[in-house]
Amino acid sequence: MKLTLKIWRQAGPGKAGKMETYPIDGISPDMSFLEMLDVLNNKLVTEGQEPVAFDHDCREGICGACSLYINGEAHGPDRGVTTCQLHMRKFKDGDTIYIEPWRAKAFPVIKDLVVDRGAFDRIMAAGGFVSVNTSGNTLDANSIPIPKDDADKAFDAATCIGCGACVASCKNSSAMLFVSAKVSQLALLPQGRVEAQRRVLNMVEQMDKEGFGNCTNTGACEVECPKGISLENIARMNREYIKAGLLSES
């Protein structure tokens, strides 16, 4: 396949960036999108130019590191996959492909296509946990049976990979889907229930501090989320939040 790539290049944080054009040839439909970028980068290096910086690690859709905005869609045109799982067979010979970083105030660009998603870690540190210390004598794992349905729902919420596609695809750059996934997972389990109120208040407060926008229920996040995290989680978080607000005022 022969393609024209239009890629965002930015030397560093706060520097001006612009789209650059790179023609590329000899791409096989079986390559993954990132392997296609490897080919480009090795070519650039051989020519003595700086390769395009992008985040990636597992290359199998689970670590959440990869993060490209491809032809105006987070993680590209395929549904239910991350950029590293996207294959070139989804494109046609001769296509022009636009590749940009996540764009959100809370995710500043570090270089080229790499952004800083530290805000997610700080939200987690504000309450995304159960306060239990390590010890050799916690309760036996089977001492509290959990209805399979709740366990499955908690699991589904827990599969969020923290990639940030929800933020990037939201016109308000809201992080509600990400935050609600963690809030839901822990609220659905008896172990997490105890701190549910504190958790939701603290996580939402940190989310607001980080400069993420408000949720106006456009639903774009759910569509672009590679892990199918459901909007129901946002509804559940809103209920938790209102409940917590009422209780903390009384």
Place this chain on the structure above:
Amino acid sequence: MSKLNARIPEGPIDKKWTNHKNNIRLVNPANKRLIDVIVVGTGLAGGSAAASLAEMGYNVKAFCFQDSPRRAHSIAAQGGINAAKNYQNDGDSVYRLFYDTVKGGDYRSREANVYRLAEVSANIIDQCVAQGVPFAREYGGLLDNRSFGGVQVSRTFYAKGQTGQQLLLGAYSAMSRQIGLGRIKMYNRHEMLELVVVNGKARGIIARDLVTGEIERHSAHAVVIASGGYGNVFFLSTNAMGSNATASWKVHKKGALFANPCFTQIHPTCIPVSGDHQSKLTLMSESLRNDGRIWVPAKKEDAEAIRAGKLKPTQIPEEDRDYYLERRYPAFGNLVPRDVASRAAKERCDAGYGVNATGEAVYLDFASAIERYGREKANVEGIQNPSLEKIKELGKKVVEAKYGNLFQMYEKIVDQNPYETPMMIYPAVHYTMGGVWVDYNLMTTIPGCYAIGEANFSDHGANRLGASALMQGLADGYFVLPYTIGDYLADDIRTGAIPTDLPEFDEAEKAVVEQLQKFIANKGSKPVDYFHKKLGKIMWNEVGMARNESGLKKAIQEIRELRDEFHKEVMVPGELNGFNQELEKAWRVADFLELGELMALDALSRTESCGGHFREESQTEEGEAVRNDAEFTFVSAWEFTGDPGKAILHKEELVYENIELKTRSYK
């Protein structure tokens, strides 16, 4: 011999750990605040260790090269984690888990360590459930189990095909809590490039801030290496792209012995290589072997027709299929350990029965599982005389609930639907049993420098059983290191903070900066990947699934030449002071090019076959591995002398007091 004291406590095996814990020195809570610990790596091992140490009161500085601890390679583990809970009442026990692990490791691991691992395994599950890890459950609300290769009980806990993710997010949440409390200082996007040793003790590290390129000095009273395995020596492996050996290799070069470097695990069920562009290989979890049957055509002409695209696997009738694992190993069938399953696949493909264009693939087939589950389900739902179609429809749903994400992953990569046609799989490099040598306390031969998780060598001998790496990582981090490190740190309560302006820090930093500058200044013409791929080919061909003397000698020669060429010809664009991914790769590949040679040397010196290490010279007529206990019942621990090819071998004799050494048989 003085270099290798394993410090195994006295007493009967089931009392060793308890006695040891009761007798080692403790650091009282007020004094813990005066002590700094560096943890390099935030995977399951490092993440759990950092959280636990911080909960106990130590000041922890944790490092990872990803942008968040949540992305460590552990996140990709799929199938599950073992624990001797015996919830299924199928006769499991601490002893049985211990026995299976030692046997699975082909009798090349240390009894006392493995027993302790089995002992704390149950606590891990309790701890994770308390953190909110959503393990799979049965309708009654209790935890579900599955079985993994090499064992005959169901002791594997899982969360669909994302067990590693859920466990890592559990450890990450425990870390996050401590980060919020200010007890862990987290250094994301930082890479440790050197260990600093002061007066014979590990006292700090030199790290590079991968965003600004700044070289930093960090001091501590102890340094814990939890940087994972070195499978990426092979370039193509199931490891994450960034997984590397640098931290382990640097401590080795500073004096820590490196144990059993040639013990590599080649996993039998991975998606086959499709072309030269390939950057990594994707694992299809071993749990699939619970339900999938492995086969190749029994007739060569069928295999040829399949390779030519003229025949489909579904067109081959039952009687013309060779379920070679079930045929060769009737007792364990598709659930033989990984090394055995991998070699059997290679044997069939080498003999001309491979089923994809390259001839290097076998089938993993779910058709009979889909039918079996479908019938069960129809029964449960009270459907009378269901049609085959209905059965398949019901069966597919059951299979989807169990392995849905794996099937989806497969389909995305291969563009074939595994519910309809068998998967194609082939062995790939997956895990490294070898690693930094540690004693019973998980301390390396450098005082104050510890190694945990896949980075050490301790528990899996010559072959790791499925679902045991997660167990070991969390055992080390949650339940072992936090105790054993106190014994060492008890001496440091009055030391005070370690200054970073010591001459040892100056020297270490200078060496790092010089090497980095060399890379940037090099006027080479080839990208790092060129060398990494070449190294990978040498390793795969000569130090892979089957090894022999002449191949290993050739490999050593070729690696040395490649290393020279790399340092002359590598091209690293960009700057030292800034985000530079090519520079990161160059540094890592430079270390792989040294470690690869040591692996070949180790494989050459071990003329027996054991576990994942198969020496062609040492096999039976039927091609089964032949171990040589009389000469090789030891751990090979290598000392660095300035040249990886001139490393000195130290032997830790392995003593089996509780398990009788037997020929491993899965027949």
